[in-house]
Amino acid sequence: MSQKPIKKIHFCDGAVKGKILKILQEHYEIILTDKDPDYIFYSVMGEEHINYDGIRIFSCGxxxxxxxxxxxxxxxxxxxxxxxRYLRYPLYLHYQNDTQKTANKHLHISPQTLKDKTRFCTFVVSNGKADEQRTHFFDMLEQYSHIDSGGRYKNNIGKCVDDKDAFLKEGKFNIAFENSSTNGYTTEKLIQAFAAQTIPIYWGDERVTMPLDSSGGGGKSKSFC
Known part of the structure; x- marks a missing residue:
């Protein structure tokens, strides 16, 4: 049996790892190291990547x-x-467990599922530096009924939630706004709401209900929802 080729890889500056390692390990023997790496995965959270001469791969959430x-x-x-040189692979695809739960979101719903939804609406955000529409919507909806905020931003439950999925399951609705709105920019927020069998109130990617093609091309593709 032939051995897999060895590749030295380094993730830095907030690069998204997600499913990347798992996929690469199917084809290569991966060594994670910052000593003369062959490939450098990087993002926008620093400038360490400029210190390396290997192949630079931008992987940003x-x-x-x-x-x-x-x-x-x-x-x-x-x-x-x-x-x-480019592969369309939006952030939500890295959340494999949530993606699988989303595909089965209509299954196993019972009267008890609805009884367990003791909260009107949930909100889990730690980054307050986002499009102001998210804050405006929170403040407006809060005037109608109380929203349970379990993140660091606008927290009103006394602590940050340890289990986001369990927290979202308790809500009838979830404010699942992206940090900003750009076609194609879909993060984990929407699918985590679906996975928890709550109703997402979404703002962000205007094409999210259109067919998505993870290859970045046209043609027939599978619908997100």
Missing amino acids: ENVRADFNFCDYALGYDYMHFED
């Missing part, structure tokens, strides 16, 4: 587009083609 004048390859949310 934020609403930031790759600069192909600087990176060799990129994983991102954009609907675009750039030969073999």
